[in-house]
Every structure is written in structure tokens, then in C-alpha cells.
Amino acid sequence: MANVFAFAETRGGELRKAGLEAVTAARQLADATGGGEVHAMVAGAPGVGGVAQKLAEVGADVVLVVEHPALARYDAETLTRTVAERVKSGGYRAAVFSATAQGKELAPRVAARLGAPLAADATSVSAEGGAIVVKHPMYTGKVIGTLSIAASPALVSVRLGAITPAPNAKAGRVEAVQAVGDPAQSKARVVELREGSKGKVDLGEAPVIVSGGRGLKAAENFKLVEDLADAFGNAAVGATRAVTDEGWRPHSEQIGQTGRVVSPQLYVAVGISGAIQHLAGMRTAKTIVAINKDKDAPIFKIADYGIVGDVFDVVPALTQAVRAAKQ
Ligand code: FAD
Numbered sequence: 001m002a003n004v005f006a007f008a009e010t011r012g013g014e015l016r017k018a019g020l021e022a023v024t025a026a027r028q029l030a031d032a033t034g035g036g037e038v039h040a041m042v043a044g045a046p047g048v049g050g051v052a053q054k055l056a057e058v059g060a061d062v063v064l065v066v067e068h069p070a071l072a073r074y075d076a077e078t079l080t081r082t083v084a085e086r087v088k089s090g091g092y093r094a095a096v097f098s099a100t101a102q103g104k105e106l107a108p109r110v111a112a113r114l115g116a117p118l119a120a121d122a123t124s125v126s127a128e129g130g131a132i133v134v135k136h137p138m139y140t141g142k143v144i145g146t147l148s149i150a151a152s153p154a155l156v157s158v159r160l161g162a163i164t165p166a167p168n169a170k171a172g173r174v175e176a177v178q179a180v181g182d183p184a185q186s187k188a189r190v191v192e193l194r195e196g197s198k199g200k201v202d203l204g205e206a207p208v209i210v211s212g213g214r215g216l217k218a219a220e221n222f223k224l225v226e227d228l229a230d231a232f233g234n235a236a237v238g239a240t241r242a243v244t245d246e247g248w249r250p251h252s253e254q255i256g257q258t259g260r261v262v263s264p265q266l267y268v269a270v271g272i273s274g275a276i277q278h279l280a281g282m283r284t285a286k287t288i289v290a291i292n293k294d295k296d297a298p299i300f301k302i303a304d305y306g307i308v309g310d311v312f313d314v315v316p317a318l319t320q321a322v323r324a325a326k327q
Pocket of ligand 1: 212213214215216239240241242243254255256257258259270271272273274275276277278281291292293294297309310311312
């Protein structure tokens with residue numbers, strides 16, 4: 001019976017949804033490999049350990065708390081050393097990270113330090129015959145690869161939104177862990193953070209995303225997309241590369257191969273053709289609704305619901321209907 005490690009991301013002392021998803025995936029792996037413990041690590045400024053209870057609720061038996069004033073901001077060097085040391089000394093069967101911007105930096109660094117295999121961007125995790133089995137999209141999502149990892153520890157990063165946190169209460173015993181090395185001495189330090197979408201729902205964590213494409217014709221017409229997102233209440237706004245290249249929306253909102261990869265519960269594609277590079281960023285959304293005036297647009301091939309029509313007619317009507325349904 002082997003234990004499984006998870007790195008739970010926090011931001012400003014708050015647990016990110018990605019952190020809950022990583023711990024949920026670790027719980028699934030621990031249960032699939034014989035019911036071992038899940039040890040979830042959080043790192044941050046003093047006080048970050050306050051999130052322990054939330055991690056216990058989704059299956060953490062132990063919460064490893066790394067507190068240091070210099071860890072108030074993400075520090076790749078210190079976290080790599082600290083996580084690698086713990087994964088090595090803990091003898092874990094697997095270590096789970098989030099496939100976020102942070103996780104995409106941290107997990108490969110830890111893998112390199114340990115000489116361990118890393119299966120990146122997993123959409124599901126399980127075990128078979130002692131091996132860790134991971135499914136992940138490949139070739140911009142055209143195929144789903146299945147990886148079977150016999151080596152231990154197996155490192156896995158999970159795609160945002162792909163694993164749904166489920167209640168599975170465990171003890172969540174808190175254990176303080178010392179940062180390895182002095183975070184204040186790190187060669188690279190984050191000196192400033194600029195929030196791209198302050199006050200708005202984060203694209204990676206939003207359960208609903210309303211995305212606009214060139215079919216909207218001009219930057220000011222994104223008001224239609226914003227209004228629909230507002231009507232949902234918990235939605236973020238996304239865009240295609242055609243749109244960000246035009247400067248209609250910031251690059252931080254771009255979804256796709258060279259933008260963000262998202263897996264919301266609902267993705268509404270407004271005036272988007274469905275180029276393969278765009279699909280690479282959103283095809284794992286649970287439900288896809290497409291609005292396009294061209295009935296042959298490729299987006300309809302992957303859409304669960306398609307509306308053939310003009311966005312300038314359909315979107316205001318949809319916004320009204322969503323608002324009415326919410327009253
Ligand atoms: P278009 O392809 O021009 O589609 C506009 C759609 O709007 C059409 O289907 C049209 O029928 C519809 N339309 C027009 N008017 C209306 C109307 N009034 N009502 C309803 N529908 C209407 N793209 C990304 O999105 N993300 C990426 O990360 C990305 N990375 C790339 C990387 C590389 C290396 C390359 C080469 C390309 C990449 N692209 C990416 C670009 C991609 O190939 C497409 O060009 C882009 O996705 C198209 O954006 P679009 O759907 O907004 O525009």
C-alpha cells in the first residue's frame with residue numbers, strides 16, 4: 001500500500017480550485033493502488049496552513065505545510081527543492097501536480113531532479129496491474145493517449161477542470177515542513193504580479209466560458225460576449241487567436257494551442273470557426289455550445305449543441321433567456 005503526494009496550489013494564501021483537483025486526483029490514485037494515504041503539500045506565507053481543512057475534505061490524510069515569508073509569491077527554485085526532497089524521502093508511489101502555468105514549471109523541474117517520469121496534462125488517472133494509468137490529449141487534442149507508468153514515483157500533472165473535486169473527508173493531520181534552502185536567496189524572484197483579469201472570474205477556474213471569434217467583427221461587439229458571461233454570473237470571457245491578433249482582446253484571454261487550455265463545464269463559442277488550434281484549448285469542455293452562421297463550420301463537429309444563426313441576433317436572445325432563467 002503506497003502513499004500518494006499532491007502539490008496543492010494556493011494564491012495569496014487562498015487555495016486554488018486547481019489544488020482541490022490535484023488532491024482529488026491523488027485520492028483517486030491512492031484508492032486505485034490499494035488505499036494508501038494522500039499527503040498534500042501547500043506552500044506560502046505564514047498562515048497558508050489555514051487551508052488544511054479544505055484539503056482534508058477532498059481526501060488529504062496529511063497536509064504538509066511549508067510556511068516562509070519569502071514564499072508569499074511562487075518561487076520555483078525553493079519549491080522544486082522542497083517538493084523533490086519530500087517526494088524522494090516520502091517513498092510515494094505517485095506525485096500529482098496541476099497543469100497550470102505554475103505546475104507546468106514545477107512538475108518538470110521536480111521530475112528532472114528525481115529522474116522520474118512525468119505524464120503531463122492528464123484528463124483522468126487510474127491504476128492497472130500496479131501501473132499508474134493516465135489519459136491525456138495529444139496532437140492538439142486529436143487523439144487521447146493512454147500512458148501506463150510502472151516506475152515509481154510516477155509524476156502526473158492534471159488538466160484544470162478535468163477532475164471534479166468530490167467530498168471524501170479524511171483526517172488532514174497537519175505536519176510542518178521546512179523549506180529546503182533559503183527562499184530569500186533564490187536566483188530568480190517574482191518582483192511583480194499584474195492581474196490580467198482583476199475582479200473577474202479566472203479563465204482556468206471558470207465553470208462557464210463564453211468565447212468570441214472573428215465573427216463578432218469588431219472589438220466593441222465583445223459587449224455581447226461580456227453580457228452573456230455576466231448573465232451566467234460565474235463565467236469568464238475567452239477569445240480566439242484571430243481576435244487577440246487583431247488586438248480586440250488581451251492575449252491572456254486566448255484559448256488554444258498557443259493560449260490557455262481550459263475544461264469548463266460549459267463552453268459557448270460565439271462566431272468561432274473551430275480551427276484545430278482553437279479546439280486544442282477547449283475540446284475537453286464538458287458541454288460545448290456553438291453559434292455560427294455557417295452550418296458547415298468545423299466547430300459544429302465537436303459541439304453538443306449548435307445554433308446556426310447570426311451572433312447579433314442569437315446572442316442577445318440567449319442572454320435574455322439566461323437572465324430570465326436565473327430570476
Ligand atoms: P475565423 O476562422 O475567421 O472564423 C470566424 C467564424 O465566424 C466563421 O466560422 C464565420 O462563419 C463566423 N461568422 C462570421 N460572421 C458571423 C455572424 N455574424 N454570426 C455568426 N457567425 C459568424 N487560434 C486560436 O484560437 N487559438 C490558438 O491558440 C491558436 N494558435 C495557433 C497556432 C498556430 C501555429 C497557428 C498557425 C494558428 C493558430 N491559431 C490559433 C489560429 C487558428 O488557426 C485560426 O486562424 C483561428 O482560431 C480562427 O479564429 P476565428 O474562429 O475567430 O476566426
